[in-house]
Amino acid sequence: MSDEETVQELSAELICEYLTKAIEDLKETNDYISYATLLDIHLSDAERYSDDEKSLILKTLIKVLEENPDISYEIGWDLPELLLGFFDLEWDFEGSLLRSTDVIKNVMNAFDVIAKSGNPKELFLRSIELLSGLDYSSLVGEDDKASKIMDIKLHVLIELLSTSLKRISTIYPSKFLAMALAALLKSYVSYNNVTSNVRIIARRLYLFARDYIPPLKPVDYIEQHGLTQEEADKLDDDENYLQRTLLQSFLTHIFGISFKTRSPSNSLHLYGSLQSKNTGKFPKFVIKSEGYEDDQTSSTKILFVRIITLMLSYDIEIEDEFTKLKEESVELFSNIDSNLEEDEKIQNVLKIAINDKVSHLFHPETEKIPINSSGLLVSIIYHALETQKILPISVSEAIALALRFLSPGVMSESFNNFGLYDAVLFWSWAAIRNATSSDFKNIPKYQIILYLQILVFYSSTTSDSDYRMITITLFTRVLSLIDESIAYDFIINTLTTAPYENAKACIILILKDLSIRERVNVDDISDKLSKTTITKEENKTLPKLPKRHYIELTKSRLEDVYALIRETIDDTFQENGEFASSEKFKLLLSYINFLITFKNKFAGDEIIEIKKACEQKVKNYKNSNKNPPSELQNGDNIEFLTLSLEFL
């Protein structure tokens, strides 16, 4: 019979007896390592015990540790890992609260005893190590039991971290706090990579920050370190400053990490409220997202509002920080060489934004926690929602925020952050809701172009149709407010060079819309006229202002569009007659739709030429007997094109 088999046959009662009796040997020999080995043997394979037996063994362990604090102190560092294992075992908790389950309660009590009498520095390091090593893969699929178990594991480890930190005796508490916060944020990042349901862990992080009490200094630290009172006071001030800064940074990082992949929906709510003011009705999608707001979403929102409250308590003056953030963002791009070509200026903006992003990243290995400006930007919206006060922001500031925070995501997917996208949309809408053309007059052209590129990129890549809609609406509104030639050139450049076919189809619709709609007021002329003091008589003699469209379709512009349509016809069908892609086909349909609207503006022979070219392609396609791409399996699509051509 092997040793392992012998151990497996031992009853729980006998094991309890061994654990108790071994204390006598320990007292004689002071051989704590042997006692640790004994615990390891009997606790590391606890699944062989029934729930009652597990509880019996745990209660015995607690009793031993309570009566012999020296054991906790000497070998406490070894126990958390053994105890964590109990959470992963099978035990019956259905129908009862997890924490009232006997086994769980006993494991938590054991953690409590160790935290209070173990060696604080060792336990502190151990809890950091175990937190960093937590495996969150069980959370994939949102299993309720797995989620509850993970919550308890996080609870006991963070409590252990917190309690042992308070018990450490040091004159440099900021060093330990920095380590703790770095470990917590590292865990949060890992957790976020697995699931977007972050409420549980975010709450633990919030509680850690809220309840933080610094470690006590040794009573005789002044003598011990040979300090003068003045030096001791300065050390205190410095340490307090560092701890304040660390906690402030930590809170901003929580916001920066929390919404990496999940939408806070704040911009949707703002847009919805703006729409309701215009129409008296909330748009459908806002009603939809309100309907989705279950208890969990609601309690998550409350949690983030609590974090905002704590940020204010921890002297982060949110409104001042927003002012700083806006000023910094404008300043960031203010030194771009005006002699450069527009493209070079845009490249410079991208470089600056990436460098800025990297400088604010959290690096667990450095244990430095700079203020997370992205998190700050996201957090300010929660403050705005809580106070029902939308802070003032100009169009140029909103654009600078977009360039700073969203352009890195255009360059690399790893920089994408849904919370930032939402925040930039929020502040863009806040700035643009009452804007006029004059608000864009002093904004450099390259900034406007990059801003529009960012909006096109995010509207094309987001999988959320509500966000796509409000981004495109914003994009259209900006186009209607900026200089007409910039707007037109941007549209044509995008249609010519942008890699997003789905965006192109949408942009053609926008071009059509802007070419049909007339400007409500021709801002500059109207403004100047309204400000000029003129008599009624003089007024009578003034010529009536010509009606102007947002984008006038001049002869040369019609030629641009014509060339693009011809190109698209060739791109849509391959040489063998097949479809190139469904996106290309939809793009062609959009162009034909555009052509139908403006057919009287094009030369008659151009329309005939396009019609003939399309009809020939359709004929070739039908002769090819090929199936359309899967997205266009419905055979009506090609008929739809044929039908559209009849309207030309």
Add this chain to the structure above:
Amino acid sequence: MSNFYDLAPLDKASKPFPFSELKDKVVIIVNVASKCGFTPQYTELEELYKKYKDQGLIILGFPCNQFGRQESGTNEEIQSFCQLNYGVSFPILKKIDVNGNDADEVYKFLKSQKSGLLGFKGIKWNFEKFIIDKNGEVFERYSSLTKPSSLEEPIKKLLGL
């Protein structure tokens, strides 16, 4: 604002409550909320007030809805709640903000005079307490966890009892 006695927050009826009238009194200022775990502290605050008001103690409650939205009622509702549930007889002034840009001048002053844990100036939760001595100097600041009854000794000392 450099002098406690220059302050004049608004009372429940939105009329100025000049602190110049508090000269020679020991003052406890507390940010209150009706739906907080610390709300029962009203009982001990009222006991302190009754016991020492004739010797020169005054307690001023400032309702604040910034912590967990636990003071969401109107000024009238708050007054009524305090009187009905805790028999509060010390003044409960107008609802204010204690943190952030819209913080009331009283709290800007108090926080500038005495920091909390780690030197943070912000108020952390409902029922933080400040004691101001007879000369208008902020004597001490106490967290929400500090029971009002434990303020009795410093109050007696400041009252010269």
